[in-house]
Amino acid sequence: xxxxxxxxxxxxxxxxxxxxxxxxxxxxxxxxxxxxxxxxxxxxxxxxxxxxxxxxxxxxxxxxxxxxxxxxxxxxxxxxxxxxxxxxxxxxxxxxxxxxxxxxxxxxxxxxxxxxxxxxxxxxxxxxxxxxxxxxxx
Numbered sequence: 001x002x003x004x005x006x007x008x009x010x011x012x013x014x015x016x017x018x019x020x021x022x023x024x025x026x027x028x029x030x031x032x033x034x035x036x037x038x039x040x041x042x043x044x045x046x047x048x049x050x051x052x053x054x055x056x057x058x059x060x061x062x063x064x065x066x067x068x069x070x071x072x073x074x075x076x077x078x079x080x081x082x083x084x085x086x087x088x089x090x091x092x093x094x095x096x097x098x099x100x101x102x103x104x105x106x107x108x109x110x111x112x113x114x115x116x117x118x119x120x121x122x123x124x125x126x127x128x129x130x131x132x133x134x135x136x137x138x
Contacts, residue, residue: 036078036087037062052106056080057137058087059104059113073099075115079137093131100126111137 036058037044047060056079063073075094078087098118105112111133118126 031084034087036060037076037090046100046102048102048104050104050106050111052108054081054083055106055136056084056087057104057106057111059093059102061099061102061115073097075099075102075113075131077104077111077113077137079111081136088137094129096129109136110134 036047037060043063045061045063047058050057057077058079059075059077061073062076073096074092075096076090077093078090080087093113094115096115096117097120099115100118102113102115104114113131115129116126117129118124
């Protein structure tokens with residue numbers, strides 16, 4: 001069983017403006033848009049999606065608007081087991097200083113997530129991090 005990997009673009013949400021007023025699908029072929037991050041208090045970016053069978057996996061970077069430091073980001077993950085009809089609540093799979101690139105892949109029951117993080121924001125010392133789930137992201 002292989003995997004299909006494609007990008008999903010997230011826009012930054014405006015605090016206080018309902019999601020249905022910020023984004024919509026004008027094409028009746030697509031389902032209604034869902035807010036996977038479920039947070040109006042964070043800057044979400046760089047979402048990536050992987051599909052394997054009926055499972056859809058999404059991973060993205062998040063930085064809280066209330067964070068004291070710009071160098072305080074999290075990697076979040078959500079999954080669907082019904083072809084994207086519904087999604088799990090997001091879970092934090094990593095907390096980083098300044099993650100810049102996130103990617104995801106899936107094969108059979110295994111989901112792989114990688115990201116690049118600037119371990120010391122005052123140097124050029126970046127490292128690659130890896131997380132894996134062997135139970136479809138449960």
